[in-house]
Structures are given as C-alpha cells and as structure tokens.
Amino acid sequence: MAPRQEPLIFQYSRAGRGAVDQWPREPDTPLEIPRELQRPRPPLLPEVSELDAVRHFTRLSQLNFSIDTHFYPLGSCTMKYNPKACNALATLPQFLARHPLAPESRGQGVLACLHELQEMLCALTGMQAAALGPMAGAQGELAGVAMILAHHRSRGDLARREIIVPQAAHGTNPATASMCGATVREIPVGADGDVDIEALRAAVGPATAGIMLTNPSTLGVFERRIVEVAEIVHAAGGLLYYDGANLNAILGKVRPADMGFDVIHMNLHKTFSTPHGGGGPGAGAVGVGPLLEPFLPIPIVVREADHYRSLTERDRPRTIGRLSAFMGNVGVLLRAYVYMRLLGSEGLSQVAEHAALNANYLLARLAGAGFEVAYPSRRASHELIVTLERQARDSEVTAMDFAKRLLDYGMHAPTTYFPLLVPECLLIEPTETESKETLDAFVAAMVSIAREAREDPERVRRAPHTLPVRRLDDVRAAKQLDLTWDPDARAPDRPG
C-alpha cells in the first residue's frame, strides 16, 4: 500500500497552516534581543498540519526495506533482529527525562546499567577495562588509536606514528589512523585470506605504533596465524588494535585479549543488536588491557561501595579526554545492556554458533548451486563472500546488478564491492536471527537471478523493477548537486 512516490514535505506546505497544538503559547513579554541580532526572514520550514506530517513520514517509512520487514543480509553490518524490549525499556519515561548534568544521585539506575555493561564487555573480550563514551565504531577506533599513540608518547617514544592496516580493512580503519595524525601503512592479504606474514614482518619497525585488525577479518574468515601476528607486532614495539565491529562470530569462542590484542572497539549497534536507525545512532565502546587503561576516554563509570560515579579528568589525568559532550549515546548503551541481560552467557555463545552456522550453510548452499565463493577452502565466519566475476564476464551482469535484482525478490542486497580486493563481490551476512527457510529462499533467489543473467541479462541490468523508484543515477547525483530543496526550482522529473 506504499505510495510509489511521495512529495516533499515542503510541497504540502501552505502559508498559515500548522500543527498548532504543538506550539507553546505566545509569550506576553517582548523579546529582549537587539534588532540587529534578530532573524530577518523565517527559515524554510514546512507549514503543515499534524496529519500532513504523520501521513507524509508514515508513507516515507513504507518506502524503506528494514529488518522488521525484510531479510537484510548486509555483510559487515550484522542486521539482526532488534528486540522490541530493548527499545521499550531504554525509553522508559524517567530514562528519557533525565538530564545529562543531573546529579548522579538521580541517575544511579542508569549508571548501574552502564557499569554492568562495562563489566560484561570486559568479560566478553578479556579486556581489563572499558569505556562507553564513543558514539560509533569509528569513534571507538579513534579512541583506540589515540590511546595507542598516547601510550607511546607517554613512554617518550615519539617516532611511532605508523598504523598498519591490512588491504581488506574496513574504510574506517585507515580513515581513523589518518584522523589521528598517524601514517597508514597497508599490507597485503594472502590468497587464503590470512594476512601476508612476510609482508607484516617487513612492515613493522621503530615507526610502528600498532596494527588494526579485525578477526574474523572483513574477508569473512578467521585470521589463523593471529598469535604469530601478535608476537611480531609486539616484538616490534607496536600494539594490536582489534576492530570489533563484528563480534558476532566469536562471542564465547575466542576473546580478543587472549589473541594478544591490546585494545578493541565494539559496535554495540551490530553485535549487541541496537538498531541501525537508517544510519545510526550506534555506540562504539572501547576495551583495553592493563597497558592502556590510564588512557581510556572519560567518562567511565565506577562503583564505589553502593554508589556509581563517572570518572573525570581529575580521576584519570592521562585520559585521552572526552569524546562527546556528555556520556555518549546512553540510550543506545541501555539497549545493548538490555540485550545482553536477555541473552546471558549461554545466549551470547549461541549467537556466535548460529551466526556461523547460517553463514556456513549459505556458503555450502551457494557453492552447491554453482556460485563461486571467495575462499572455498575456508570456514565462513559470520559472513561469506561470493564473487560474480564469472557472471560479469559472461553476461555483463555485475554484482551491483545482482544486488539490485535481489530487491525485486523482496530481499535487501548484501554488501557489494567490499572488501575491495575481491572483484564483483557480495559480502553476505545472514546473522543468527534468520531462519533456514529464509536462507533457502535467498539461495533460490540467487539461483533464479543467475538464470535471468544468462537468459535475460537486461532484466537484471535494469533492476529493480518493482520498487518505488527504478535504478537511480548516482553519477548525475554527484555531478548536478541537488542537496536541498529550492522552492523556486523545478523538480527534475517535471522537465519544463
């Protein structure tokens, strides 16, 4: 029943219309603001009724794919079910109403949750201490790299400015290193998906601040020589950073600290099922071993007798500092806390087991159906990579075409063209919350599209056909920038 297209909210606007029930009364005292500081013209906001707004945004919502409506096997994104309880309980009225600067005596319930969350994350990762402030994975990375650099600096070792990153790493890893003022040094990955150990040996040295790894890697396989990697880096004086955006495959199976990592960030909006919200918010908690604990970003919640308290710069003089105006994305942290309490230790282990089961099952089924998987000799972790190089060559149907065509089959596309080093790839992450029937339906769709690619490639190349819009022109979007609505300009689809 979704409309195929929905006008812009501005197109509903009529001068003098408005959701007046939402407006406070006009004050009876005059403004005490000098005229030259006052706004001369009102901003371009729509003048619509409450019904207009409700209807518009409800209809917009219906134009989206989402976990609540579709299978969403987006690799590296862990799009699993977001339990409704997490939302309901993180948004209890008192939680929502609490001001960040309210006295801690009036937030003990929140602080207790945060403290326990820190402890649980430490238990999961083997780290010694955690901080919850970072507001997404990338900010967690920044905290982590900043701590590594602070550590070297604190030892007077100012030369260590290089961060090693494997080729296949997520884009945020090199971007973070740069943002921290470090130099990025890429190392290649071997044919089996593991880091090229020789290249690593060659790369480390007195300039090495550390290495950023994720394990299982973004290639969907477990880095088997991780202990050796850790030894090499540590021996060279560097530290190991674990990109824990995707912990889904290792919960209860292996702890990053035990593999030799010194610091980790965790995407609570992936593994711990806080929703992605169409782009965020997330939370990128960090965990550290003893070496880096003094540098953790503030605030950190500690328990003192029966009272919970947030540490400040006074308590932690060597902290890398504050990364958010207040305490990070508390509402997201509460969701993760509820999720972890709902699962408990056994449930968390089951997550890893069934995430791996689903990924390996898909791998076996897809391989069986004739798809080429990137690392056929390897176990899949929580995700797997299919390369459509052959299809691209034979039928000129690309991974992107496959992805778009999947939308017509009522399934969100996997991640495309990432990791960059596998050509025409789909990175597929089914997650543990999807059933075998859903996976089977996905395989059936892939098989069907492969047939279409041979028999009617144009159909695939021009997909999607059943969505609110046909395939969009990204090139035009970037060339003829149209980033805000101009009331005086014409819409592109109504050419003059």
Place this chain on the structure above:
Amino acid sequence: MAPRQEPLIFQYSRAGRGAVDQWPREPDTPLEIPRELQRPRPPLLPEVSELDAVRHFTRLSQLNFSIDTHFYPLGSCTMKYNPKACNALATLPQFLARHPLAPESRGQGVLACLHELQEMLCALTGMQAAALGPMAGAQGELAGVAMILAHHRSRGDLARREIIVPQAAHGTNPATASMCGATVREIPVGADGDVDIEALRAAVGPATAGIMLTNPSTLGVFERRIVEVAEIVHAAGGLLYYDGANLNAILGKVRPADMGFDVIHMNLHKTFSTPHGGGGPGAGAVGVGPLLEPFLPIPIVVREADHYRSLTERDRPRTIGRLSAFMGNVGVLLRAYVYMRLLGSEGLSQVAEHAALNANYLLARLAGAGFEVAYPSRRASHELIVTLERQARDSEVTAMDFAKRLLDYGMHAPTTYFPLLVPECLLIEPTETESKETLDAFVAAMVSIAREAREDPERVRRAPHTLPVRRLDDVRAAKQLDLTWDPDARAPDRPG
C-alpha cells in the same frame, strides 16, 4: 515495499521454534490439576520466532489503508486524524497497569478524567447526566432504549414497546430496538430528506415507546422539522432517542437536548477521534435528561468533596444495570478526554464548522463536475451523498465499482449502498482534518473514474488493479466457508 501477499502466521511455524524470551520459566512444582481436566493436545498456535512475528504483522499492517496513510472519506464513520498524543497519554504506564478492581484511592487520576469527560459531554449535548460504560455506539443505543423502556415500565405503562425508526436509519438502530425486545416500526423519509411528518403522526400512539433519530440524519442533511417531530412524539407519550454516532457537524451549533431529545449516545471513536483500530474498540457514552437519569447504566463517576467515586447499584437502585465487566473502555475514554482538552470549546466548534465546510465544498465541486448529489437543494452536514444511478445505467459501472477504483487512486472508498434508500450511493464524509488539496484530489479522481467508466468501463468494473489482491469473491466467501485455517487443507490459490 509492502509484500503483495503474506503467508499465514501458521505457515511460518516450525515445531520447536519459539519466542522463548517471552516465556516464563518452567515452574518447579507439578501441576495440581486432575488428569481428566487437562488438555490432551496442545492448541493450534504458531511456533515462530519473535522476528517472524514482528515481520509478519508489520507486513500485514502495510497491507492496510488507514488514516495515517490515506484519505478515508468513509461516510458515517468520521475517519479523522487520531492525534498521537491521545494514544501516548492514555497509555502512560500507570494507566496501563491499573487493575479495574484496585481501590479507588489508587485511581483518582483516572476517575477525575472520567468525571470531567462526563461533564464535558453534558455541556456539549445539553444533557443533564452521562454515563461512560457502553463500549460502542450500539451498546450505547441499547442502554438508551433500555432506559426508555425502563422509564415507561416504572410508570406502569407496559404497553409502550414500539420504537419508531426512520427508513434511512443506521442498521444498529432497528437491531438495538429488537435486542431490547421492542418492536421496530419504520417510517419513510420524504424526498427532501426530512422525516415524513404525516407518517410519523400516523405511527405514534399508546404503543410508542420512543423514536430513534440522528440529526443530521444518515442522509447527510439536517432534519429541519425536528422541533415539530419532538412535539409529536412527546405529545404521544414517547421519548426521543438521539443517535449521536456522528456529532461532528453539530458541536457548538445545536444541542440535542435543546432539540427535544431525552437521551443520546455518542461514538467517542468518531467525533472525539479515538481511533477505530481496524474495527474497534470504541466507546458509546450515553447522556440523558432529567427524566432518565435514575436509569443510567452504572458505573457513573461522581465527585464528592475532593474524592471521585463510581456509583454502584446501591447508589442507583433504578439503574438499567451494568453493561461491562468493569468500567467500559477506559483507555478509549481517556483518549477522548485528552482530545477534548486539546480542542477546548473553541476547537470543538471549529470541528463542526470545518467538517461542514469540507462536506459542502465537496458537494459543490462534485455537483459542478457533473455528479448527481442526492439532495441538491440541501446543505450537506458533515457528509454528503452522491448517487451513481446514471453511471450504473449508462455504463453498467456501479457504486461499488467506483469505490474499488478509488482504491487504485490511493484513496479509501466512501461508504457504499448506505443509506439503503438512495440507489447506487456513495456516502462521503471528508471530516475537518483533511485539507482542500486532498478534497481537490478526490474530485479529480472521481472525474477521472467517471471518464474511465465511459471509455473503459471494464477497467473500473475489474478494479482494483494495484492493491495486494484483486477484487475478492464475497459470494464464494459466504458459500464455501473458510473461517479458520486447517493445516491439512490446501490453500485455495494452490489448486491441487
């Protein structure tokens, strides 16, 4: 993005699957229930994951038209915007948690709202007292007719068992009269839409218990000779019942008590904007003049000093009794209360003015576009009737075909074939919350369908074309009853 069809929830079921987080722990004490009283086989309930359920019902929701997504000009149903605040505030956690038999000392906040709601409804209607127990319009009618009968009985007048109902009345009116054990006596309506006064005079007599009217009537016009009607009925010893399902057109304009009515029910789920919920719940509060007050159904909330209390049979020995297990649809009543507080007296008058404005505007526009309106010489009230008799004759395109085709235009159909006495009619109620642009779009759609009816009638007759299902076979539904899912039977669309 709505799926075109969605399997039954049972079709997702797999033995052993389940939303286990929702289940309490298995108790550690054995059942103390004799074996012969125990259930031998489990019920047919689906075994699905929480995600299955969320996804299934979210997708189902997307198959519906609704106020939040579509214009819904369903005559006699007052499908106007249901403010989100009403839902949010009626479902505050303490309201939801309150047990109906909790002491009144722990429900003063609720009782205060209910008491004030009674008072506001009296103010609106001119009635002396109100009771909120009836759970929908029809139950309000039952309460009203029962009070009328109780009144006559209390005076020893046992002969008055006849309820007069105009031909055009809503079906619940005669059904209620029958349900109350009264005899229904129908009287005709004149060509101008007003009750046939001579027929009324002929109908009244010593058997007359009362008359049920709605004014404006279900013909969408105001009964102009209402004062005379009241005199006739009262003179004959009968009482006047006002079917106040649709008060939208008279708020602040005329009060039923002032027209001579003795009792009224009000559909809070129409005029007072509590949602219709895909079928209910509603609330059918009743108001009465002094004559009938002793008979009001219990409970009734009174204020005594600073305390609110519900009256019982002990306080009101002549009450017609209790109509619900507890206090009626309290949650619905709270929504109506919030709505009325948001509007205030001025807002409520504006409702009537703009409901009338929208209906008369549509009437003028549709008449201007060549549609035949049922009572062209009359003002529309909050709704209006178009008859498509000509189209049915000329193109064999019925009112139902028009209605179904409107769905393709993204608008819910008006009420069809009601009132029964106007052939091929559409009863159109735009309500005050819709904008002029929406009304204009409706007129444009009607004009377009009328053209289609001439040029391509089959297209209209086979509508809808763009909905999740094509036109459904109602005859088959009633003949080959399929009212529950049988796991062993085949679905009808997969013929063996």
Place this chain on the structure above:
Amino acid sequence: MAFIPHTAADVEEMLAVIGVASVEQLFDEIPPSVRARGLAGIGDALNEMEVTRLMMSRAASCGFALSFIGAGAYEHHIPAAVWAIAARGEFYSSYTPYQAEASQGTLQAIYEFQTMIASLSGMDVANASLYDGASAFAEALLMAARINRKSKSLRMLVSRAVHPHYRAVARSITSLQGLNLEEVEYDAASGRTLVDSLRAHDGEDITALAIQQPNFFGVLEEVDGLSEWARRRAIPVIAVVNPISLALLRPPGEWRGGADVVVGEGQPLGVPLSSGGPYFGFMATRMAHVRQMPGRIAGRTVDLAGHEGFTLTLQAREQHIRRGRATSNICTNQGLMVTAATLYLSLMGPQGLRRVAAACHARTRALVEALVRIPGVRAAFAAPRFHEAVLQLDRPVAPVLAALERREILAGLDLAPDYPELGHALLVCATETKTAADIQVYASALGEALEARTAA
C-alpha cells in the same frame, strides 16, 4: 486546537465555490430556536505540552502497587513487541475492513485470530470479537436461546460461581428479551458447581446451562459431569473460560458433553489492565451454529485472479444487512485488541502459553501455601484450582486490605459484597509476574497486619 489544516485563504476559496458568504451560513437549516451559540462548560484548549503534564500527574496518582487482584482481569507480562506492532498507524487508524482489498492486513490477522481461538476452545469457528467477556457472556445466552428454539421457557441456568459482574451484565442485557437467569448454587465445601444441584431441574424446560471454568473462585469445575447432564437433555452448554487456562485445561469442545458456545475475556492475551478496558470478548461455536453467532467474521476466499484473500463474510447475520433481525446489534467491536492478542498468541505459541498457565498455577499455589501458614488465614475451598483462590480470614477483610494498601500491596478482592455467605472471604491471584520474593512480601505484610490487629 482542532487539527484543522485550513488556511484563511482556503476557507475563502471554499466558501466561494459553495456560494455562501460565511461558514455560519452552512448551518442555516438548523431552526434558529434551537441554535446554540458557542459552547459553555468545556473550557479553553490546552496545547499538547500542557495536556501532557496534566495527564502525567493524573497517571502518577495511580502509582504502581504490588497487586494480587485477579477476579476477571489479570496482570500478565506483555511482550514489548505486541503493542509496538499493534499500535502502528495502519492498524490503529484504519476502520472496520469493509473494503476488503484495502484491508488485507486486518482481515488476515482476524482470520488467524479466529483459527487460534477456535483451536484454543476446541470449537470449529470463532468471531472477530465482542466487547468484553461479560457482554460476550450475555450474547452467548441470547445465542443459546436462538439455538434452542424448541425450548420456550427462556430459563437459563447459571452457576452462582460465574463471575458476579458477568451475571450482572447478562441480567441487564438479556432481561430485555425476557431471558430468566436462574442461579445454580455452588458447593460450600469444594467451591464447585455440583452435578447434583442440576438434578433438581431434571425434566424441566431449560434453555441453556452456563458454567465458568475455572470458576470465579479459581476452582476447577467438574465440567464433564455438568456438560454431560446438559447434553443428555439437549440443553446447549455455554462455557465461560479464561484463555490462558486453556493451554492447560481440556477445552470446552472436548468436555464430555461438549459445549455449544464458548466465550471469555480476552484481556489476559496481551491486553493491559487499564482500569478495565478496552478488553475484548471472544466467542467460538460449532459450525452448525455459525449463522446464529453475533459479531463479525472474516473468511478466506479468492480474488478475480484466483489468488487467496480475506473478506468479512456471513454479513447477513449483521445489523447493517439484516437490521432488526440481526443476531445482535454489535457493529464496532474491539478490533485492535484482537490484533494485539493475535500477536501475543503468536509470540507465546503452544509452549509459551502453557508455561504462562503453569507459572500462574504454581505461583498461586505458592501464594496460598505462604498465606495459609499465617494464623487466622485458611483456604476456603478444597477443590483443585487454576490461578486464583478464596481465603478466609478471621476478621473482616476490608480493613486488612486497607492496611496492606498502605504498604503498597493490593492484597486481593473482598468477596463480602458479592458472596456474603462466605464470611470474611478474600479472592487472591498470583500470575507469572509474581516472584517468590513478592509472595514473601505479601505474606509478611499480611502476617503483621493480622498480628497488629490481634494485638490491638
């Protein structure tokens, strides 16, 4: 204010199209003698912020107490998913699914609901809801009278162990059509309705028999014997049941004598307590009686293209078609609650629902065990129970309840007004929401309250 989108310019344009000078003129058919001018007694509008604050304070006055009250409305865990989905605008703000093609979501949910209710109650078909359990009971009596046309007496035997409010509602409604509700006494020792007490009516013209399982006291009735008595005499049996209990208890359709109409309160299935409503009544029956059933029914059919779809069916029973000869006047029902219940039952499934029932049963057992250990407290009835129990105290109940309320405990329902013959009787209930600690809190508080007063 009134959620009206009209700008001043819109109003002008629209008036011009209509051809009137002012909005007032649109009301010129109302006789001037009765025209109202404005609205006294309603007060000025508050904006949403102001109403929010008002309602927050009204809600706060209700608090959250530890409640052991049951008596027809039960505190159960409601999964967050239930109302997160049921409150979606597409369910919340749609009308009765008269335009089937534009309402497949609601219709399919009703069809699923009917399937679940029919199976739970062991019957063939169910409707799409009635107002609440009590009014459903009244409708069941009226329906039984239609089913049993042979009987002329309109005498309905109703156990006195049926919820007193249900009996009251049934009286209010069915007396209008002349039904006579006659009470069948329960057995003072067991709390059950005995087959023996029916024997007095052997050979009489009885139109229907109504029993509640578990009954108002929480006691399990001898439903096989009772239903068999009726079946032998071709008297329709009306069963009033708690839907949660049906996960454990033999469904009425499988009672030895069977049942003809099964009704009950749907509230336990995911509907919040909310001071008493909105809840929903459910009704199930045998296929043979389906045309006598009140309320809406959804059916599965096919569309023009042969694909399956859902639509309201058997509408010829209903007021909008049959008018004065309809099976009932019901029109609006409790649709949204049905959507919620269908979600609830889907999340629970057969196993979860059984666990809820078993947990309620076990908790109540633990509660009774804890309370009867207190001097001055004893269990009133000997028969097995589901999740409620009647206790007898050694003194009037009301002041004891008041004392416990001051400690934030709602200790149960005083039965004195409805069952004076039971003495100082208190009806208590513990559902799966009550922990061992909660029960301990109650027991201690009750012990202290009784001691304090003994001492005083």
Place this chain on the structure above:
Amino acid sequence: MAFIPHTAADVEEMLAVIGVASVEQLFDEIPPSVRARGLAGIGDALNEMEVTRLMMSRAASCGFALSFIGAGAYEHHIPAAVWAIAARGEFYSSYTPYQAEASQGTLQAIYEFQTMIASLSGMDVANASLYDGASAFAEALLMAARINRKSKSLRMLVSRAVHPHYRAVARSITSLQGLNLEEVEYDAASGRTLVDSLRAHDGEDITALAIQQPNFFGVLEEVDGLSEWARRRAIPVIAVVNPISLALLRPPGEWRGGADVVVGEGQPLGVPLSSGGPYFGFMATRMAHVRQMPGRIAGRTVDLAGHEGFTLTLQAREQHIRRGRATSNICTNQGLMVTAATLYLSLMGPQGLRRVAAACHARTRALVEALVRIPGVRAAFAAPRFHEAVLQLDRPVAPVLAALERREILAGLDLAPDYPELGHALLVCATETKTAADIQVYASALGEALEARTAA
C-alpha cells in the same frame, strides 16, 4: 534467549549440508591455544518479563524532578507524533541507505532535513548528521583547517564562552592532528567575547575562529563584529549555534562577516534528554566547501525512467571510498535522531519554532527576574541573552543545589569547576516547559534555602 529461530532439526540438516558433524567444528580455524570455553562474568539470561521489572526499578531511581539545567541539553516539549513515527520499524531497523532504491524513505527524510538545517543556519548545504554537537564542533575545526590551506599555523581561536565540554572534545580530537586551540577571553562584565580581544591577533596566522551563539552563558555574542573581523582576514568562521534559537536569531550565514561552517547540537529538536544521548550534531556550510564537509549527504537525482529519487552522494569524501584520505572517519551517524528532528521541525514549522524560542526566552527572563529578587542572588552578566543565564550567589553553589534537590528541584549547573573566576556562579535555564508556577516554586525554594543557611 538469543532470538534464534533454529529448531534442532534445522541445525541437523544444516550441518549435514555443510558437511560437519557439529557446530563446534565451524570454529576449528581458531587456534586451540586461544579458544575460549564459555563465557564467565556475564550471568544467566533473564527473560523479557524479568528484565522489564529490573529496568522499571532502575528507571524509578531516576525520578522526575523539576529541572532548570540547560548547559547544552534542553528540556523541550516533544510532540507525541515525533517518536510514534520515528520509532516505526521501517525507520528504526533499517541500515544506512546504501541501497538507495530500497531506502527512499530514509533518503528523502535526510534531504528534507538538509534543506531545513541549511535554511535555519543560512547556509547552502547541510550533512546528514554527525555524532553530537561537541564532536561536530571538532569536525568543524578540522574542516576549517582543510578549507584554510593557506594557513600553516593550525591556530584556532576559540572563545572561552564556548561550551567547556565542546572545547574539551575538540581538544581530544583535533590535537591528534596538531591543531592548537587558543582561548579567547570573554568580557567579565557582559559575558561576551569582545572584538577587542581579537585585535591582539591582528596580523597573525590564524586558521579559524570559533564562536558560539548564544554562548555557554546564554549570552548573545556580537556576532557581526566577530565574524567581520575574521572575514576581513580571510579566516574561516565556525559558528556553534542552538537550532531553536535560530528561529529568533540572525543565522550565521547572515552575520555581517558570515560563517563558513555552522554546527550545533540537534537535541533540542525533538530528541529526549536521555542522560546525554543519543543526540545528533548538525553541520552546514557553503556550497564552495561541500567537498570538505564530513558525513553523509543525500542528493536528489533521477531514475532510469526519469523520475526523481534520492541517493547518497559525494561519497568520494567518505571513508568507505577515500579510506585514509577521507574528510573524516565517520561512518555510522545519528540517523534516527535526524528522522525525529525532521518530524519535529515539520510539526513546528516556522511559526511554532519561533514560539518555542520566544517562550524559552520569556521564561528565562521571568526566572531571572524572580531569582534576582532574592537577597544574595544577582545576575552575573549584563548582555542580552537567549534562554540561559548565569547567576551569582553569595555563597558556594554546591550545597545550595543539594538543598534544592532534596525538594525535587534541579536548580541549575554549578560553574565553579569550569569557570572558577566567576565565583559562586550558577547557570540556569527555563524552556517553554516551565510555567509561572514552576518558577515560583523554584524561587521560593531558593529563597528559603538561602535564608535557612544565612540564619544557620
């Protein structure tokens, strides 16, 4: 437990297809030396009912006090419609709109949001959000450094009247790239940053100037003079603004010297206080700088059929394309908050937003008037303000705050830790949520607290 749908039979079948004997075998590439066995320290699972009860009690411990704290997070009325819609599963549970065709809802909402933010701030373009106001400020400094490539000093002049936490966050983040944040003093009498204090830097190599309007003290800065000083010297201006205030205040794009990057905290636009997050940072800039802007941007384009549609654009700035040379490492942002803010701004419109701003302004004025009447209380600054004010007390603030907290009043923020030079200074705020009665309650309580302690 783990929201896993697998039945035992499913697992068996799947293992068979994979060709392994057990799930454990799937982890056989993990070196045995590091394999974990189970998870200590997490505890057993609670079911939803149990967690609900736990969280209800944790929430209750926070209570609802009457709060006059602002300082970067503001209590505003949030229309019920905002979260009723924003929390819909299709928004809540979708990913970043990488597959544009399957994400038109989110993308169009972002496009609408960008339009609103750009217009509010008087700039050409806006992004789809950054984490919060403070981190957006840090990004603005980094962006300014990229814009002003001519400047080599990386010296950023930042008024000391910018929120201290913003300055702290900016320090943590920008120091990594060697930016030097230099404080510009505010004027002790007016609370403003004076153009005069910039003059000291005339002729120096300054990379950017950052000012906050209204500043942390609630005081309105002389933005025309400050921005003009920078513009004359081709120094980019970073404006930190409160979006509500922009309904009343001249937008940075229209300051005499203009602004190059406008950032702020989006929380006031429909986002609950929530102990500090999730909120969202917004950023707007001139078209000339768009390629230096961090964060996602949605753009309008056309599809194969020529119909309009929306897609993420200028992705070449972002980490997933440009990697080590991206404008920022930001990936996940605060999307859902943006959806909520777009709803909020739609419901408010230009008139409503203006009213909110004016009401906040008027309430704060009333608050200050009421409080300065109390002996021992005076206003710290003379300059006009928006909706916050610094008061000076005749004694240390902390114990006074504690006394008022006992009366359920959160009386403001003690400035002693961040601005010791201000003495016993207290930052207070009243938004449109505060009534005259609330202000009276505060004033009486403060009066009594100060009296009591004077007496003692």
